[in-house]
Amino acid sequence: MKFKVGLFIFLLLLVGIIITLNIFFQQNYQAEMAAQFNQQQLMIAKTIASSIKTTLKHLEEETRALARLLAFRGLQKNGLPKFISDAFVALIEDIGMNMFVLDEKGAPLFSTKGASFNEDYHRLFEVTRRLKPGAVYFSDNIAGAGQIRLATPIRKEGRFIGSVIVGINMDDLTRKYFYPIKSGKRGYAWMMDSTGTLIYHPTEPEMIGRNIFKANESCYKCHKSFKTEKQILEAKDVGFSTYIAPQGEDKLVAFSKIKISHLSWIICVSIPYSEITASIKNSMRLHSLLVLSIFLATVIGAFVVVVINRERVKAEEKARYMDKIRDYAEELENTVQERTKELKSEKEKLDAIVSSIEAGICTFDEHQRPVWMNRVMHKWLSEERLKDFALSNIHGESSLMNAVCGAIVDNRLIQEVAYLNFGNKQGYFQIAATPLHTPDGQCQILVLIQDVTEMKKAEEQLMQSEKLTALARLSAGVAHEIGNPLTSISSYVQILRDMDFDNFTKDALDTIAKHITRIATIVRQMSSFAKTKAEEIKPFKVKELINSTVDLVKYDNRTKKIEIDVDVPEDLPEITVDGNQMVQVFMNLILNAADAMPEGGRLTIAGRSLNGEIEIAFKDTGQGIDKEYIDRIFDPFFTTKDRGTGLGLAVSYSIVRSFDGNIIVESTPGEGSVFSVRLPAHEA
Structure with missing residues (x-):
């Protein structure tokens, strides 16, 4: 019989070890897979960031070079369109952009096909008047016009003769660098700026232009919170993190920051955690089936042993339970005694603090009658005042109880300064009242009264001294x-x-x-x-x-x-x-x-x-x-x-x-x- 019991215990230990090892290896492997995938996503984010930065830097240099060429050539209209088209044909075909060349009065001398000159371009023209030669001003109006714009002045011998303004459509930029990016089956790349405004998102285009610091109810359809995005804004140039979608699914996100002029963007690549661990879960099903089979065999064996030794096992279990109950009862009794001593000690500390504090503390019931007050309040109140003392003597408002009870919902504190006469003490007092709930559900008021008479006098003396001097x-x-x-x-x-x-x-x-x-x-x-x-x-x-x-x-x-x-x-x-x-x-x-x-x-x-x-x-x-x-x-x-x-x-x-x-x-x-x-x- 002892052999059977030992065999049963051995099988239980074996099943436990197998389950523990299975879970341990699964978790380690998932963590390793996630780390490797994070590195891959980080490499993708850095590649996108580098490509965008290189493109914009190249466009900045080309814009600056065109301004120099136009300053050397002059802004004569004869041959100007062909001159500009030949210089920018590669960029126009590669990215797709709008370009304007303006004279010194802001009149367009050249514009790309389909480009319309509006007030935004005119404001950029005014900015270029103040720029030094070779300076390029970046302006992003992604939420409004969906464009990034570059502007540089054309100066000849120090004199302002015009400006070059280039607008890049974000759709063309994202189509080139973001559309081809696919991290796994459901992973994608998205972008926001340093203020938390979404610039591009492949699955939530209606959210473009929204800011995480001004999120409304629609913003929480795909996010439980924006804590991760805010941490990304505060983080260094590259890194990775995780967040939980409202559906309860973990997602991994890697990010890389780029800075061009005063613009700062963050490229993010995210993927559901479940997609990384899908293959592991498939293999775990087989392992789980094996463990379940072993467990069922163990249960069947245990059932046979229990049936054979039912009465003996019942007696042993009953005796063991009785021992445990006695142990629990003794432990519970010791715990209650320790907690009672701790509560008594804390009560003594609280009583000492309340008694020693140089401020009046008292509580009132729902009928505004005093329930308890500390030593200072007894010292301040004369015998005559103590007899009829009520909350109305402090605030003088019959509706205060309703106001305090209503403050429970608003989670607020009622506070004021007033001149009071307690009989043995009079002067200016700062009064703070907060609602309390008794165990039986009644509403009481805790009032803290601090003497600010000397402070009031000091303020008045200071004001008088200032008036005199x-x-x-x-x-x-x-x-x-x-x-x-x-x-x-x-x-x-x-x-x-x-x-x-x-x-x-x-x-x-x-x-x-x-x-x-x-x-x-x-x-x-x-x-x-x-x-x-x-x-x-x-x-x-x-x-x-x-x-x-x-x-x-x-x-x-x-x-x-x-x-x-x-x-x-x-x-x-x-x-x-x-x-x-x-x-x-x-x-x-x-x-x-x-x-x-x-x-x-x-x-x-x-x-x-x-x-x-x-x-x-x-x-x-x-x-x-x-x-x-x-x-x-x-x-x-x-x-x-x-x-x-x-x-x-x-x-x-x-x-x-x-x-x-x-x-x-x-x-x-x-x-x-x-x-x-x-x-x-x-x-x-």
Whole structure:
């Protein structure tokens, strides 16, 4: 009998070993196959990227060469079409493109067959007027016109005589480099740019032009999320990753990045993981059948043994189960005792924290009666106040219970500051109320009350001190400049009201500290407006200053309805300025633009290098400025706003002039304004 039991155990072990080895080898082989396939896909992506980059570079050189030839030949119409066709015939037949040669006034002298000259080409022509000889400007309008466009000026002896504009259809480019690509049976290649906008996709053409950061419901038909695409945008030039489609199927994706001028594209090649592992699964079916056969034989043998030894096995099983139950019961009892001790210890810690914190904490039931309060609340409340103490004594609103219970759905916090008299303690208190659910389903309110009287007094003393020491004319300006960062601080506090406490709280507190530091800097600067003095002048990257300013104002209520587009190149030369003062200038210009667009609009911040200077242009789509006011907007105390002080632009202009710069204003009433800040480029 012992031999049979031993044989049964041996067969079970054998089946277990076979199954384990089968799974182990399958997983290893699948992983190896996936790694090899990833390398192949990566090679395909790099090949496509290299081919596209080579083609566009070649086209750039050909365009530049044509401009030089035309500058040497001149733009006489006689023989011009044949001259250009002979020079570009190979590229036109290979890729298919539109070409325009324009004279110095923008009139077309030559165009390829079927090409139509529109406003986009005219804007490119205006761009070429500002380009240096040999410079080629790239413009992509894939979402709108489905084209990549190159433009270069034709200059003869330094004089602008025309321009060459070449447009490449994305359909022709993708047909040449993407259509032949087939990774397996269901694999394909697709492309997006560095902002996350889809440029080409063979199976989802209607998604071209969509951005992963602005995805709607239709975008999630083929993606559960865009986490992988966002990681690709942040990754290095080449790599590979995986993602899961809504149907639950894993996909492998390899990518390679290309950069041409300011354009940056990402070539991706993806394939379902199941296609790679299909052959392995086929072989696994045979292995599984073999394992199943062995397992069935083992079960049959075990069944025979069980039938023969039924009663004995039942008795042994019963005894074993009883032993296990006793062991489990003892283990459960020990676990309960340990957990009870831990809960008791945690409760003691919590009681100690609640008792030692210098803030009032209390809970109220659904009838607004106090259920519990900590030591501080007992200390603050007099005996007379304690008798009739209720939630209405704090908030004074009978509908607060409904508001708090409704806040459960919105996942928000109710918070306010009020003057209260508790009998033994009175002053200004910050009150935060949040809903709680008891085990029996009732709604209670947890209230945290912090004494901010001293802080309130300190603020009032500071304001009074500033009023006494500041110049009479500049006091309103100080209030104006302090209002901007305080608005951002108020926005961050609002976020804390609307969100659960998490890592974001730390970032918000850091931002508040930045604002407080900046307030002190502004007060010192405004006290001596006539002789603005920089505290720390050193080279700064323009994009870092712009990004820092946008981060400060993006939570300001005035910027909620406007879209801010930042187009500042990374390689723009540095400027030698005081960083805090320039952030102040940029913030004034952004908030002024927001004030000019109360119903919403778009603010475009663009930077460029211009004749040894750096120009940062702030273009809004607001109300514009009347011509009669243009010459006066930089005068101190001149303003057209109901609540303005007239010092924002005056201080900004003074700061920019102190760095040998200038602010230039262009405005059209009803269409918008452009404030261009020009500063000398830093000389290394």
